[in-house]
Every structure is written in structure tokens, then in C-alpha cells.
Amino acid sequence: PISSAPSDQPTPLDVLGQVFGYSDFRGPQQAIVEHVIAGGDALVLMPTGGGKSLCYQIPAIARQNAGHGVTIVISPLIALMHDQVGALTEAGVSAAFLNSTQTFEESSALEKQLLRNELTLLYAAPERINTPRMRSLLASLHERGLLSLFAIDEAHCVSQWGHDFRPEYRSLSLLHETFPDVPRMALTATADALTRQDMIERLKLEDARLFLSSFDRPNIRYTIVEKTDATRQLLRFIQTEHHGEAGIVYCQSRKRVEEIAGMLDDAGIKAMAYHAGLDAKLRQQRQDRFLREDGCVMVATIAFGMGIDKPDVRFVAHLDMPKNIEGYYQETGRAGRDGLPADAWMVYGLQDVVNQRRMIDTSEVASEEFKQVMRGKLDALLTLAEGTRCRRVSLLGYFGEASEPCGNCDNCLTPPAVWDATEAARKMLSCIYRVQQASGISFGAGHIMDILRGKPTEKVVQYGHDQLSTFGIGADLAEPQWRGVLRQLIASNLVRVNAEAFNTLQLMPDARQVLKGEVSVLLRQQAASSKAERTRRGS
Ligand code: ADP
Ligand code: ZN
Numbered sequence: 117p118i119s120s121a122p123s124d125q126p127t128p129l130d131v132l133g134q135v136f137g138y139s140d141f142r143g144p145q146q147a148i149v150e151h152v153i154a155g156g157d158a159l160v161l162m163p164t165g166g167g168k169s170l171c172y173q174i175p176a177i178a179r180q181n182a183g184h185g186v187t188i189v190i191s192p193l194i195a196l197m198h199d200q201v202g203a204l205t206e207a208g209v210s211a212a213f214l215n216s217t218q219t220f221e222e223s224s225a226l227e228k229q230l231l232r233n234e235l236t237l238l239y240a241a242p243e244r245i246n247t248p249r250m251r252s253l254l255a256s257l258h259e260r261g262l263l264s265l266f267a268i269d270e271a272h273c274v275s276q277w278g279h280d281f282r283p284e285y286r287s288l289s290l291l292h293e294t295f296p297d298v299p300r301m302a303l304t305a306t307a308d309a310l311t312r313q314d315m316i317e318r319l320k321l322e323d324a325r326l327f328l329s330s331f332d333r334p335n336i337r338y339t340i341v342e343k344t345d346a347t348r349q350l351l352r353f354i355q356t357e358h359h360g361e362a363g364i365v366y367c368q369s370r371k372r373v374e375e376i377a378g379m380l381d382d383a384g385i386k387a388m389a390y391h392a393g394l395d396a397k398l399r400q401q402r403q404d405r406f407l408r409e410d411g412c413v414m415v416a417t418i419a420f421g422m423g424i425d426k427p428d429v430r431f432v433a434h435l436d437m438p439k440n441i442e443g444y445y446q447e448t449g450r451a452g453r454d455g456l457p458a459d460a461w462m463v464y465g466l467q468d469v470v471n472q473r474r475m476i477d478t479s480e481v482a483s484e485e486f487k488q489v490m491r492g493k494l495d496a497l498l499t500l501a502e503g504t505r506c507r508r509v510s511l512l513g514y515f516g517e518a519s520e521p522c523g524n525c526d527n528c529l530t531p532p533a534v535w536d537a538t539e540a541a542r543k544m545l546s547c548i549y550r551v552q553q554a555s556g557i558s559f560g561a562g563h564i565m566d567i568l569r570g571k572p573t574e575k576v577v578q579y580g581h582d583q584l585s586t587f588g589i590g591a592d593l594a595e596p597q598w599r600g601v602l603r604q605l606i607a608s609n610l611v612r613v614n615a616e617a618f619n620t621l622q623l624m625p626d627a628r629q630v631l632k633g634e635v636s637v638l639l640r641q642q643a644a645s646s647k648a649e650r651t652r653r654g655s
Contacts, residue, residue, distance in 0.1 A: 125178070125181050125182065126178075126181070128141075128146065128149045128150065128153065128174050128178060129141070129146075131174050131177050131178060132170070132174060135174075135177065135207050135208065135209060136170065136173075136207065141170075142166070142167050143162070143166065143167070143329055144160075144162070144327050144329055145167055145170055145171055147327065148160055148171045148301075148327050149170070149171060149174045149175055149178075151325055151327075152171070152172070152175040152265065152299065152301055153174075153175045153178045153179060153182075155299050156299065156324070156325055157299055157300050157301065157321055157323060157324035157325070158171075158300075158301040158302070158324050158325050158326075158327060159271075159301070159302050159312075159315070159316065159321050159324045159325070159326045159327065160301060160302070160303040160304070160327045161303075161304060161305070161307060161312070161326070161327065161328050161329060161331075162303070162305060162327070162329040163305050163329060163330070163331050163332070163333055163449060164305045164333075164446075164449040164450065164453065165333075165449075165453040165455075166305070166329055168269070168303045168305070169200060171301070171303065172187060172189060172265070172267035172269075172301060172303070173200075173204065173209070173237065175187070175265060175301075176189075176236050176237045176264065176265060176267070177209060177236055179264040179265060180236040180264060184261070184262075184263075184264035184265070185233055185257060185260075185261065185262030185263055185264045186230055186233070186235045186236065186237065186238050186257065186262060186263065186264055187236065187237050187238070187264050187265040187266075187267060188238050188240060188254075188263070188265070188266050188267070189237055189238065189239045189240070189267045189269060190239075190240055190241070190242050190245060190266070190267070190268045190269060190288065191239060191241070191269040191270060192241060192242060192269075192270055192273055192282055192284075192285075192422070193269075193270065193422055193423035194215065194241065195423055196423040196425070197213050197215075197239040197240075197241075198213060199425075200239065201213045201237075201239055204236075204237060209236050209237065210234060210235050210236050210237075211235065211236060211237040211238070211239070212226055212229070212235055212237075212238055212239070213238075213239040213240075214226065214238060214239065214240040214241075214244055214250075215240075215241065215244075216241075216244070223249075226238075227253055230253065230257060230262070231256060231257070231260070231262075233260075233262050241284075242273075242282065242284040242285050242287065242288060243284040243287075245287060245288060245290060245291070246284075246287035246290055251290070251294075254294070254295070255294070258295055258298070263295060263298045264298070264299075265298065265299050265300070265301065266291050266295075266298060266299070266300045266301070267300075267301050267303065268288060268291075268300065268301065268302045268303065268319065269303050269304075270303070270304060270422075271285075271302035271303055271304045271307075271315050271319065272304040272306055272307045272311050272315060272442075273285045274286065274288065274314070274315055274318045274319060275307070275310075275311045275314035275315055275318065276314070276486070277308075277310045277311045277314050277489060277493075278306070278307060278311040278314070278315075278442060279306065279438075279439065279440060279442040279443040279446060280422070280446075285318075286318065288318075288319060289318065289319070289320070291319075292319065292320040300319065300320075300321065300324070301324070302315060302319050302321060302324070305446065305449065306442045306445055306446045306449075307442070308441065308442055308493075308514060308515060308516075309516060310489065311442065330512075330517060331445070331511075331512055331515050331517055332508065332512055332517070332519065333449060333452065334522070334524065335452045335455050335456060335457050335458055336448060336449075336451055336452050336458050336459070336460050336524075337457065337458070337459050337460065337524050337525060337526075337529075338448070338460045338507035338508060338511070338524075338525040338526065339459065339460070339461045339462070339507075339525065339526040340461075340462045340463075340464065340500070340501050340507065340526065341461075341462070341463050341526070342463070342464070342465060342600070343463040343464055343465035343467075343468070344463075344465075344596075346435050346463050347376065347379055349463050350365065350376070350380075350433060350435060350463070351379070351380070351383055353431075353433065353461055354380070354385060354413070354431075354433075355383075355385075357431070357459065358430050358431050358459070360410075360411045361411055361428075361430040361431065362406070362410065362411055362412055362413070362426065362428055362429050362430055363413050363414075363429060363430055363431035363432065363433065363451075364413070364414045364415075364416060364420070364421065364429060364431075364432045364433070364447075364450060364451075365380075365387075365413060365414070365415045365416070365432075365433045365434075365435060366416060366417070366418060366432070366433065366434045366435065366436070366438070366447055367415065367416070367417065367435045367436055368417070368435075368436035368471070369417070370391040370392075370393045370417060372435070372436070373389045373390070373391050373415050373416060373417055374389050376389075376415045376435065377389035377415040380413060380415065385413055386409075386411055386412045386413060387412070387413040387414075387415055388402045388405065388406065388412060388413070388414055388415065389402075389415050389416070390402050390403070390414050390415070390416040390417070390419065390420045391416060391417040391419055391420075392417065392419040402414070403420075403424070406424075406426065407424070407426050418438070418443070418447065421446075421447060421450050424450060425453065426450075426453070427453045427454035428453075428454050428456070429450055429451050429452065429453070429458065430451065430452070430456075430457075430458050430459065431451055431458060431459040431460070431461060432447055432448045432450055432451040432458075432459070432460050432461070433459075433461045433462070434447070434448075434461070434462035434463070434464070435463060436464075436468055436471075437462065437464040437468035437469070437472060437497065437501070438497065439472060439475075439490070439493070439494065439497075440490070440493035440494060440496065440497050441493065441496050441497050441500060441511065441514045442493070444462075444497060444500075445511065445515075448460035462501070464501055465599070465603070466561070466599050466602060466603045466606075469498060469603055469606050469607065469613070470561075470606075470613050470619060472494050473491070473494065473606075473612075473613050474613070474619065476490045476491055476494065477614070477616060478616065495607070495609060496514055498606070498607035499607060499608075500514070501607070502603070502604050502607045502608075502639075502640060503527070503640075504527060504531070504532050504534055504638075504640055505521070505527060506520075506521035506522050506525055506527055506528050507522075507525035507526065507527055507528075508521075508522040508524070508525055508528075509521055509522070532640045532641060533640075533641035534638045534639060534640060534641060535638070535639055535641050536636060536637075536638060537601055537604075537637045537638065537639040538630070538633070538635075538636040538637045540590065540593060540597075540598075540601050540637075540639075541601060541605060541610070541630055541637040541639075542630060542631060542633065543568060543586065543589050543590050544564070544568060544590070544598070544601055544602060544605065544611075545605070545610065545611070545623060545627050545630055545631050546586055546631060547564055547567055547568050547584075547586040547589070547590070548564055548611065548621050548622075548623055549623055549627075549631070550584050550585065550586050551563075551564065551567065551581060551584065551586075552622075552623075554579075554580070554581070554584060555579055555581075557620075558614065558617060558620035558621060558622055559620055559621065560618060560619050560620050560621065561599075561602055561613075561619070561621060563575060563576070563581075564602075564621060565590075565595055565598045565599070565602075567581050567582075567584065567586060567587055567588075568586065568588075568589060568590030568591075568593075568598060569588070569590055569591055569593075569595065569598070570587055570588025570589075570590075570591045600639065600640070601639065602621075604637075604639050604640070605627075605637075608626075608637075609624055609626060610623070610624055610626055610627045610630060611623060611624060611627065612624050
């Protein structure tokens with residue numbers, strides 16, 4: 117049912133020009149805007165910087181003009197809501213922001229304004245929606261025909277499979293349950309197939325039209341290198357490629373964030389630490405400085421970044437591996453919003469794989485089903501990291517998008533050498549098997565590598581493992597190579613690190629085929645990553 121606006125109403129394109137000062141819609145914006153103005157539900161997947169805000173702001177204006185009342189925008193990002201309300205007000209659009217710091221009087225004034233139909237957009241955090249006061253306000257507006265549209269931003273937060281689950285998003289089911297006739301749109305910049313499906317169910321968007329933009333960020337160059345000495349690698353990366361430029365460095369722990377910030381600072385790089393353990397005022401100060409001052413490097417946990425709209429972030433570095441591809445994509449997406457060349461650079465190693473697996477396996481709150489899904493998501497990231505094909509092809513493929521090799525990632529620029537590791541893989545797998553068989557218990561990576569390399573350590577001798585047929589069969593490879601083999605065996609799900617049993621190594625069912633010589637194993641040449649780095653530095 118297209119409820120066409122009276123002909124004296126401005127068209128969406130007029131609104132785009134008059135209110136926002138832009139001459140053309142970008143990508144799918146126009147189709148989205150028209151669909152939503154006409155009262156359709158929509159699910160919008162668009163990469164960061166793609167222009168999601170206009171997709172609900174323009175329908176809000178058009179529908180208000182057509183007499184439908186106010187659009188409610190739900191977002192978890194207080195700062196972003198604040199900025200948008202400011203910008204809209206400046207552009208002459210009546211917008212307001214409901215927040216917990218307002219006094220009773222302020223909220224009452226806002227409510228009166230709403231009931232008089234004087235607002236076009238109302239921004240609110242998800243936890244506000246389910247309060248009795250808000251529910252009755254929404255009901256009153258609805259009765260008067262003044263509820264025009266619900267726009268749910270960062271909609272992946274509703275899914276526990278997403279990378280940023282927020283329980284308060286669950287209460288948004290109230291919207292479709294109580295007001296099924298009010299159009300809804302959900303927007304996000306990261307959702308894989310599973311998260312997408314969950315969003316559709318939770319927000320009841322089965323009949324919504326899906327607007328799927330390309331997730332490609334062509335100006336971002338992806339590089340994933342083996343972690344040898346993370347600190348030194350990072351310093352070299354910044355000094356040789358991004359000296360004096362703004363960037364974000366992600367680390368897993370607060371302690372590490374502090375260490376790395378200190379190290380960069382000592383090296384004369386303007387670096388600041390940011391994590392949830394710092395007090396709110398200090399965090400705000402540092403964030404402001406990062407946004408305002410040129411060339412600052414923010415060293416942070418994932419607590420930093422959501423809603424940060426800084427166009428000239430020239431690099432995002434990961435010193436520790438994220439949990440999954442959605443997180444990696446979201447975090448790297450903060451680089452190069454201005455469209456100019458930017459780097460997404462990550463170092464990762466065996467320890468990252470072990471740590472991430474352990475966090476999943478030892479979680480006491482997660483169900484077995486949940487853990488299984490998380491392991492699958494982690495595996496997909498490992499496959500990306502270990503892979504030899506174009507990073508962009510792998511990344512986009514994960515989000516269901518087909519593409520051609522990009523020419524702008526490490527694997528395209530310096531194709532990694534592969535070596536036939538079938539024999540090495542068999543040696544390692546059979547060593548794990550023999551040890552387990554001989555002793556009745558499993559052992560960790562260090563011990564297995566000692567046996568392979570023929571090192572008669574105290575522990576090796578104590579267990580009689582120097583008597584095994586596999587003792588010393590891998591003396592031809594050095595320890596870093598064995599680590600590479602092991603990491604890739606873990607990434608390919610042939611070996612599992614059992615976090616519940618002292619990180620011991622266990623064979624997975626598929627290992628049989630490799631042991632029997634039925635499949636061959638091609639691995640990334642370890643030296644290739646550091647060589648690629650040297651080439652890139654142009655030495
Ligand atoms: P997202 O929320 O998808 O990350 P935003 O809505 O913040 O993206 O938009 C990113 C930037 O692009 C903003 O500065 C916005 O003003 C600009 N933008 C959006 N749409 C257009 C357009 N049609 N023409 C020009 N600039 C646009
Ligand atoms: Zn590529």
C-alpha cells in the first residue's frame with residue numbers, strides 16, 4: 117500500500133538536498149528510503165560509513181510531513197545519539213533525545229511536545245523502551261496515530277550470536293508485539309548468516325524487505341602476519357607505514373593495553389590507553405583527544421570504538437586475535453571511513469588460538485550449543501588468518517558475498533609460498549596419537565614438540581617418551597615451524613586443544629584421513645609472512 121504524499125510535499129531527493137545538503141543518494145539509500153516512506157518494514161545491512169542514518173532520518177521527515185507522527189530511533193550509542201540530535205536540530209529538524217540524566221520536568225516537557233506532534237525524531241537507548249513510563253507514552257502516541265516508525269540501529273545487538281549481544285535489546289520485541297501496525301526498520305553493519313537469521317526472528321522481520329549492500333571496503337588493505345614479537349612488530353609497522361597518523365590498536369586485556377600504550381609512548385608515538393577499567397571521565401577525555409587531535413594512537417580493548425566516527429583513522433591493528441570474523445570486520449571497519457587508503461593489520465599466533473578456544477571451552481555461563489556455535493565462528497576466523505587466498509574474498513565470502521581477488525591485501529600483493537606439509541602433519545598427528553596411547557593421558561604442545569624434535573627433557577625421559585618410535589622424527593624442522601604446523605592443524609580442526617585438561621592436544625576424527633595419507637596438507641610458508649612485511653617496507 118503506497119500512501120503517496122500530497123504533491124506539494126518535497127520528494128526524498130528534495131529532503132536530501134534541502135536538509136542534508138547532498139545532491140545524490142548513495143548506493144541503495146533511495147530504494148530503502150522509498151520503501152520505508154511507503155510504510156514497509158526493512159532490514160538494512162550496510163557497511164560502516166555507508167550512510168545508514170539517512171535511511172531512517174529521511175523517512176522520518178517525509179512521514180512526519182505526511183501526518184504520521186514521530187519516528188523512534190533506538191541506539192545503544194549515547195554519544196552518537198547526542199551528535200545526531202545536535203546535527204538535526206541545526207538543520208532545522210525537530211529531534212530530541214530521551215536519556216536517564218533528564219529531570220522529571222524535562223522528560224514531561226518532552227512528552228508534551230510529542231503528544232502535540234511537534235517532534236520528528238526521538239532517540240532513545242534500548243533500556244528506556246521497556247519502562248512503564250515509555251510504554252504508556254508510546255501507547256498514547258499510537259492511539260493518536262502519531263507513531264510513525266521504529267528504527268532500530270546496531271540491530272545485531274539483539275542476537276546472542278552477534279559479536280555485541282546486549283540483553284536490553286531483547287525487550288524490543290515489545291515493539292512488534294504491542295504495535296504490530298507500526299513500520300519497523302533494523303540496521304546493522306555486521307551480521308553473518310546466523311546473526312541475520314536471529315535478528316529477523318527476534319525483531320519479527322520475516323516480512324521485511326532485505327537491503328543488502330556490499331560489505332566491501334576497497335580502501336582497506338588487509339594484512340595478517342604471524343606473531344613473532346608483537347610489540348616490536350607493531351612498533352615497526354607504525355613507524356614505517358603510519359608515522360604521525362591516527363590509528364587504533366586492539367589488545368585483549370587491560371594490562372596489555374597499558375603496556376603497549378606505554379611502550380608506544382616511550383617510542384615517541386602519541387598513544388593513549390582506553391579500557392573499561394578506567395574511570396568514565398578519563399575515558400571521555402582520551403576519546404575527545406583522539407577525535408580532535410591529529411595523529412593520536414588509541415590502544416584499547418574492544419570497549420573502544422562503537423559509534424566513533426573519526427574519518428581519518430589510517431590503521432587498525434590487532435595485537436590479539438578477535439573472537440570471530442564479525443568482530444574483526446567491525447573493528448577493522450573503523451579504519452578509512454574517509455575512503456582514503458587505510459590498513460587493517462593483525463598479528464596472531466598459536467597462543468591466540470589456544471586462548472580463544474580456552475575462553476569458549478571454560479565459559480561457565482554458556483550452553484553447549486552456544487559453545488559449539490562460537491567454536492565454529494572462531495574456526496572461520498582461523499581459516500581466514502591461515503588462508504592463502506585473497507583476504508577480501510574470504511572475508512566477503514563469510515558474509516555471503518562473492519568477489520574477485522582484490523589486489524590490495526597481503527595475500528594478493530605478496531602471494532604466500534605454500535609447502536607440502538603432509539609429511540610433517542602426519543608426524544605430528546602420529547606423535548600425539550602414540551603419546552596418548554603409550555601413557556593413557558594427553559600432553560600439551562611443548563611436550564609434543566620436544567618429542568618430535570628429539571629433545572630428551574626431564575619430562576620426556578620421565579614418561580619414557582624418548583623410547584617412542586616418534587621420538588626425534590621431526591628433528592628436520594625447527595620449533596617455529598612445528599608451531600606453524602600445529603596452529604594450522606588446530607585451525608583445520610584436526611587437533612583440538614582441550615582447555616579442560618591443561619591445554620592438552622587431542623586428535624579430532626578427521627585426523628585419521630591425514631594419518632592414513634588420504635589427504636595432503638598444504639600450509640602457508642611461515643617465512644613468507646615476514647618476507648612479505650619486508651617487501652612492503654620497500655627495503
Ligand atoms: P553509517 O551509520 O552507515 O556508518 P553514516 O550514516 O554515519 O554512516 O554516514 C557516513 C557519512 O556519509 C556521514 O558523514 C554522512 O553525512 C555521509 N553521507 C551519507 N549519505 C550520503 C549521501 N547520499 N551523500 C553524501 N554523503 C552522505
Ligand atoms: Zn586480496
